[in-house]
Amino acid sequence: MGQTLAEKVWDAHIVHAAEGEPDLLYIDLHLVHEVTSPQAFEGLRLTNRKVRRPDLTLATEDHNVPTEFGSRIMPRGPFIGSNLLINDPVSRLQVDTLRANCEEFGVPLYPMGDLEQGIVHVVGPQLGLTQPGMTIVCGDSHTSTHGAFGALAFGIGTSEVEHVLATQTLPLKQFKTMAITVEGTLAAGVTAKDIVLAVIAKIGTGGGQGYVLEYRGAAIRALSMEGRMTICNMSIEAGARAGMIAPDATTFAYVEGREHAPKGAEWDKAVAYWSSLTTDDDAVFDAEVIIDADALTPFVTWGTNPGQGLPLSASVPDPELIGDDNERSAAERALEYMGLTAGTPLREIHVDTVFLGSCTNGRIEDLRAAADILRGRRIDPTLRMLVVPGSMPTWMPEPM
Numbered sequence: 001m002g003q004t005l006a007e008k009v010w011d012a013h014i015v016h017a018a019e020g021e022p023d024l025l026y027i028d029l030h031l032v033h034e035v036t037s038p039q040a041f042e043g044l045r046l047t048n049r050k051v052r053r054p055d056l057t058l059a060t061e062d063h064n065v066p067t068e069f070g071s072r073i074m075p076r077g078p079f080i081g082s083n084l085l086i087n088d089p090v091s092r093l094q095v096d097t098l099r100a101n102c103e104e105f106g107v108p109l110y111p112m113g114d115l116e117q118g119i120v121h122v123v124g125p126q127l128g129l130t131q132p133g134m135t136i137v138c139g140d141s142h143t144s145t146h147g148a149f150g151a152l153a154f155g156i157g158t159s160e161v162e163h164v165l166a167t168q169t170l171p172l173k174q175f176k177t178m179a180i181t182v183e184g185t186l187a188a189g190v191t192a193k194d195i196v197l198a199v200i201a202k203i204g205t206g207g208g209q210g211y212v213l214e215y216r217g218a219a220i221r222a223l224s225m226e227g228r229m230t231i232c233n234m235s236i237e238a239g240a241r242a243g244m245i246a247p248d249a250t251t252f253a254y255v256e257g258r259e260h261a262p263k264g265a266e267w268d269k270a271v272a273y274w275s276s277l278t279t280d281d282d283a284v285f286d287a288e289v290i291i292d293a294d295a296l297t298p299f300v301t302w303g304t305n306p307g308q309g310l311p312l313s314a315s316v317p318d319p320e321l322i323g324d325d326n327e328r329s330a331a332e333r334a335l336e337y338m339g340l341t342a343g344t345p346l347r348e349i350h351v352d353t354v355f356l357g358s359c360t361n362g363r364i365e366d367l368r369a370a371a372d373i374l375r376g377r378r379i380d381p382t383l384r385m386l387v388v389p390g391s392m393p394t395w396m397p398e399p400m
Contacts, residue, residue, distance in 0.1 A: 004285060038094065116392065120143075179216055208235060226365040299312065
């Protein structure tokens with residue numbers, strides 16, 4: 001019997017396997033930020049252990065970076081970014097702690113002010129560190145973003161962060177696999193985010209629990225790498241451990257030439273291997289979901305979780321028409337919280353704030369798409385728009 005993409009990557013990284021025990025997997029890349037790492041580094045310190053592979057570890061100041069920061073760009077160097085712009089004392093302490101830990105344990109760090117600093121899930125692909133066939137972990141659930149490259153990437157807890165820092169391995173029970181097949185062609189104005197919201201609306205916020213989701217089909221292959229990253233990023237909102245897309249020519253074109261991408265003969269060797277990372281025709285998934293891309297329209301969420309989503313042409317649902325008691329109760333609470341009335345057309349709901357950015361949609365393609373919509377139009381004075389680029393190169397894409 002053939003193997004799925006996830007099974008191929010998993011098997012290629014098994015360090016030890018024994019009956020009745022979790023597999024011990026080798027980790028190719030460990031991304032670190034200031035929120036989930038302090039206790040992990042302290043655990044190393046208390047047991048007098050070192051970071052096993054600092055060269056396979058990368059830290060970036062991420063969650064506690066002020067959004068107004070950006071006017072002070074400095075040459076690359078240790079701890080170049082000032083933390084004086086961080087007003088919250090807890091946030092400042094976390095950043096200071098990360099800097100001290102990285103210096104003590106020899107972990108590379110992109111601090112505030114560095115030209116490559118940014119959100120971990122934007123920085124990895126941007127630098128060419130994220131590559132097909134890798135295992136990638138980070139103390140952040142949206143690590144699944146990197147699965148867009150054909151990597152097995154997932155979030156881990158603080159104790160697991162410590163384990164990876166100390167051993168470059170992780171004991172894990174193998175995940176189940178689910179195929180998300182999206183055939184057809186997206187209409188104008190329908191994006192990758194609409195695909196994943198349609199998936200979540202169909203299977204629910206817990207439908208992917210215990211699974212690695214592999215996105216397949218013509219509509220997926222037609223997406224840019226940015227679109228693929230959006231889909232894999234939001235796999236977590238369906239409860240999945242990870243999302244993956246098989247690498248192809250689009251993937252290779254994105255990675256080629258980036259700072260940490262293979263070069264010369266090593267590039268040719270890498271592409272030859274990456275090209276083998278596809279699900280075999282006779283592989284069997286544990287579950288499959290089929291989405292018709294031709295029928296998709298823009299999606300919005302009306303409630304308080306991504307599973308409460310509907311096409312923009314629909315209306316706010318009536319909880320009384322929902323048969324499941326738990327779902328009905330959740331819908332009632334959501335409508336009360338959102339201040340919405342059942343039956344209201346979704347198109348008629350006034351928009352107060354537009355947020356563009358963060359790890360799901362903070363790449364340059366996302367900002368340019370928004371700019372194309374706004375160009376030549378006036379912004380409603382009652383509307384607030386917040387833009388948070390995912391990295392310094394996104395904020396400042398042109399050479400200085």
